[in-house]
Amino acid sequence: MKTLKLYAIAAFLTACFAIISVVPSAQAQRLAFIRDAEIERTLKDLMAPFLEAAGLGRNSVDIYLVKDDRINAFVAGGTNIFFHTGLIQKSDSVEQLAAVIAHEIGHIAGGHLIRTQEQIRIAQIQSTIATILGAGAAIATGDAQIAGAAIGLGTSIAQAGFFSYSRAQESAADQAGVRYMETVGLSPSHAMNFMKKLENQELLSAASKDLYARTHPLTRERISFLRHAADRSNKKGSLPDFQRERFHRIKAKLDGFIKPYNRVTKLYPLSDNSIAARYARAIAHYKRSDLAQALPLLDQLIAGEPSNPFFHELRAQALMEHGRLGEAHDSYAKAVQSYPGSSLLRATLAHVQLELGQPNLLPYARGNIEVALATEPTNASYWSLAGRVYGKEGNIGMFNVTQAEASMAYGKFDQAVRWAQKAQGILPKGSIAWNRAVDLEQTAKRLAEKRR
DSSP states (O other), X not given: OEXXXXXXXXXXXXXSEEEEEEOOOXXXXXXXXXXXXXXXXXXXXXXXXXXXXXXXXXTSOEEEEEOOSSOOEEEETTTEEEEEHHHHHHOSSHHHHHHHHHHHHHHHXXXXXXXXXXXXXXXXXXXXXXXXXXXXXXXXXXXXXXXXXXXXXXTTOOOXXXXXXXXXXXXXXXXXXXXXXXXXXXXXXXXXXXHHHHHGGGGSOTTTSOHHHHHSOOOHHHHHHHHHHHHHOOOOBOXXXXXXXXXXXXXXXXXXXXXXXXXXXXXXXXXXXXXHHXXXXXXXXXXXXXXXXXXXXXXXXXXXXXXXXXXXHHHHXXXXXXXXXXXXXXXXXXHHHHOTTOHHHXXXXXXXXXXXXXXXXXXXXXXXXXXXXXXXXXXXXXHHHHHHXXXXXXXXXXXXXXXXXXXXXXXXXXXXXXXXXXXXXXXXXXXXXXXXXXXXXXXXXXXXXXXX
């Protein structure tokens, strides 16, 4: 896995599994965020029925992955759920993970206001979220200025341990979570089983507790409520087998990427021929740059599931990092063909198409990044990547528009004004792009003035 140093961002870049570390200040602890199409899709699909039960839209909540082996999940910025990788890795079942999701949706549906010890303003949280969304692709472009801009707006969030909830909010979220679980046919016992994992931590010092126990106080009343809810519930259902399998795969994927090689091979020995185990071993070999071991395993997985976008994606990633861009392009194209709605896959394919340096691929790169932006229109780095495409095509007017969009997304409003003005000087007056540049200039000026 490559390591790139761009200003204050240290990133281990892979196409499908990007770990972005943000260091907010000398006092703040280090946060490492992950973008991964498979994990994000799995969590969103797992979340969907609970959102419906809560009367919220399927796309009303955004999720973010924090690389931290401690158990935790928290809400910030109103409708954003942050999941620690440790929560996924240490959950005993997909139903336990679902119970945590139901609980966090209870916080969102209840409109609970979450504050940090530093009283971070909502606008600052939103800026950091934009940084998280954008940093992976920003680093993919290799543009240090983009990465520098990202870290500039990432100075607002410190370690997730200071997101805390009141006892009343916890009780309300527990009640809502139980209601959502029963609505979809799950027993509250799964929530109770998760609490049992944490109950013995109540006697530990605050520094020793898992973050979930620190940010979600485990009072006797809460535990008693969940125990009684589990006892009286007549819901005995479990989640479908396909969701259980997907849970095991993302758990294995995280283990493969995060844990040391020797630990992975012990957790997933050769005697284990499950898909999740082979997936973890393939990732572990790939991390050691052992393509002679990784590629045959991936080819076996692909042969078994030729339409699985994530197996093609991992294969492409391994090939790309070893300079085999042509082969990587073909695998990324297959991944996108199987999962055309993934903005992350689209943006990565566009990046590879740019790196190949073939003029005939530029229209395809532009199409892919435009689809990615349709899904994530505030992703600053996607706009910057689009700018690279327009620049290669010689469309300087649109290049300036995309840089204005990127600057807006990063909150650099004065810079956005300058880019928008440049665009207006080049684009045909009255055209759609020209009108967009005018709107960007006016909006950026208004926001810059409001900030002063």
